[in-house]
Amino acid sequence: xxxxxxxxxxxxxxxxxxxxxxxxxxxxxxxxxxxxxxxxxxxxxxxxxxxxxxxxxxxxxxxxxxxxxxxxxxxxxxxxxxxxxxxxxxxxxxxxxxxxxxxxxxxxxxxxxxxxxxxxxxxxxx
Amino acid sequence: xxxxxxxxxxxxxxxxxxxxxxxxxxxxxxxxxxxxxxxxxxxxxxxxxxxxxxxxxxxxxxxxxxxxxxxxxxxxxxxxxxxxxxxxxxxxxxxxxxxxxxxxxxxxxxxxxxxxxxxxxxxxxxxxxxxxxxxxxxxxxxxxxxxxxxxxxxxxxxxxxxxxxx
Numbered sequence: 373x374x375x376x377x378x379x380x381x382x383x384x385x386x387x388x389x390x391x392x393x394x395x396x397x398x399x400x401x402x403x404x405x406x407x408x409x410x411x412x413x414x415x416x417x418x419x420x421x422x423x424x425x426x427x428x429x430x431x432x433x434x435x436x437x438x439x440x441x442x443x444x445x446x447x448x449x450x451x452x453x454x455x456x457x458x459x460x461x462x463x464x465x466x467x468x469x470x471x472x473x474x475x476x477x478x479x480x481x482x483x484x485x486x487x488x489x490x491x492x493x494x495x496x497x498x
Numbered sequence: 499x500x501x502x503x504x505x506x507x508x509x510x511x512x513x514x515x516x517x518x519x520x521x522x523x524x525x526x527x528x529x530x531x532x533x534x535x536x537x538x539x540x541x542x543x544x545x546x547x548x549x550x551x552x553x554x555x556x557x558x559x560x561x562x563x564x565x566x567x568x569x570x571x572x573x574x575x576x577x578x579x580x581x582x583x584x585x586x587x588x589x590x591x592x593x594x595x596x597x598x599x600x601x602x603x604x605x606x607x608x609x610x611x612x613x614x615x616x617x618x619x620x621x622x623x624x625x626x627x628x629x630x631x632x633x634x635x636x637x638x639x640x641x642x643x644x645x646x647x648x649x650x651x652x653x654x655x656x657x658x659x660x661x662x663x664x
Contacts, residue, residue, distance in 0.1 A: 478613030
């Protein structure tokens with residue numbers, strides 16, 4: 373009978389979930405990047421076309437979407453630096469769990485600051 | 499059990515010349531170099547880390563300048579982009595961001611396809627679609643950055659912009 377491997381260090385723990393988060397945020401960012409290059413390319417079509425499409429980024433719902441996108445980017449960035457530390461720093465693998473908590477702490481601080489600034493600009497009376 | 503077919507790495511060489519490099523000590527199918535793929539996977543792994551560090555700087559700078567300074571997102575319109583790309587500094591910044599982000603993202607999605615698509619033909623076609631999309635986006639973006647005219651004349655009228663010649 374196949375049984376669940378007992379006492380794994382990795383499965384279901386910080387290492388696995390950070391890997392899952394890194395994959396999901398990576399895919400989300402990649403698909404946004406494809407769209408973002410296409411919308412920016414409209415500057416080459418005409419000033420009106422670009423300004424019309426970029427106007428779609430300026431409504432309240434999109435402001436929340438942008439905040440979610442930046443949340444994905446910031447996690448992917450900080451966790452990516454953690455992966456580099458795991459790979460290249462002698463004690464990286466030993467401290468990978470602690471480094472994930474540092475990543476999440478920095479992520480919260482960065483996102484609180486970004487959200488206050490971006491949402492007040494985007495949603496504030498213009 | 500087929501364990502008897504597996505030879506010890508140290509006994510695989512009839513000639514017993516293990517002192518002449520690694521060629522006799524590691525069975526061919528486990529060797530990590532000298533294959534047809536060369537060092538591609540190692541270079542891809544290294545590229546992810548090097549481009550990742552640069553992208554953190556490029557993208558954080560991009561988000562800061564475009565979303566957090568001045569009026570933020572409300573300032574973004576044609577004139578905003580034109581003003582940035584009138585300066586070779588931002589042309590190079592955005593070009594580097596385009597190429598590194600697209601190659602970094604493409605290699606990431608390639609890894610995910612290799613992990614989850616089990617059928618050979620599915621894996622092949624998903625990657626062909628991926629590479630086609632990547633090629634189109636990189637070429638399009640590069641052309642836009644370099645063929646863009648920040649000072650277009652619309653209906654015989656020069657659009658306003660402090661960076662345009664009068």
